[in-house]
Amino acid sequence: MKIAFVKWKSLVNRLRFWTFNAFCLISLLLIPYKFCTGQTQDKEGKMDAQVLWKYMTIENLYQNYPTWPGKEGFYESTMPPGNILKLFVNDIALDTIVNKKGMFPEGALLIKENYTDDGKLFLITVMYKSKGFNPAGHDWYWVKYKPDGEARLEGKVDACINCHVGVANNDYVFTGSIK
Numbered sequence: 001m002k003i004a005f006v007k008w009k010s011l012v013n014r015l016r017f018w019t020f021n022a023f024c025l026i027s028l029l030l031i032p033y034k035f036c037t038g039q040t041q042d043k044e045g046k047m048d049a050q051v052l053w054k055y056m057t058i059e060n061l062y063q064n065y066p067t068w069p070g071k072e073g074f075y076e077s078t079m080p081p082g083n084i085l086k087l088f089v090n091d092i093a094l095d096t097i098v099n100k101k102g103m104f105p106e107g108a109l110l111i112k113e114n115y116t117d118d119g120k121l122f123l124i125t126v127m128y129k130s131k132g133f134n135p136a137g138h139d140w141y142w143v144k145y146k147p148d149g150e151a152r153l154e155g156k157v158d159a160c161i162n163c164h165v166g167v168a169n170n171d172y173v174f175t176g177s178i179k
């Protein structure tokens, strides 16, 4: 009887030991997960088009963001060939636009959908403000995505910057004055 009790006790202790270890292991595994969600950068803290895509299409769906005030729904581009556009801005960007802050802060995200005349989404262009990414270009990170998420261009994209630099005094943004 006594021996059985001792055995039982050691079994319980062993069980406790392993439960505790399993708990520690799971906690450790959850730490990187916690750091990686809600982020727009890769593990090394660099901008990454695929991490940003995941952020804006899964973790924080951009179609639910506000639109640029006054640009609700579809509207026509001022640029030839006059694509049909939709422009989403996250809350950080909206605050700058509404309160005329003159400069977008870190984390501002502007997402422009481009549609064909017959209503087919064919291109998504994105500007994301990442502190320290490109100080000479107001720290904008540029991406051109296909609708399936493939990034055709990303980073300090000259093609984007060379045109948007025309409105550098409006923090590189065309759609409306933020001052």
Ligand code: HEC
Residues within 6 Å of the ligand: 076, 077, 078, 079, 085, 087, 110, 111, 112, 125, 126, 127, 142, 143, 144, 153, 157, 159, 160, 161, 163, 164, 172, 173, 174, 175, 176
């Ligand atoms: C030839 C000029 C030109 C080029 C090149 C260009 N853009 Fe733009 N972009 C515009 C204009 C003009 C607008 C305002 C909307 C409109 O009328 O089409 C705009 C709007 C935007 C917006 C909405 C915010 C804003 O500025 O109003 C984003 C985001 C954007 N462009 C991203 C990009 C990216 C990314 C690239 C490069 C892949 C790019 N653009 C290349 C002219 C350009």
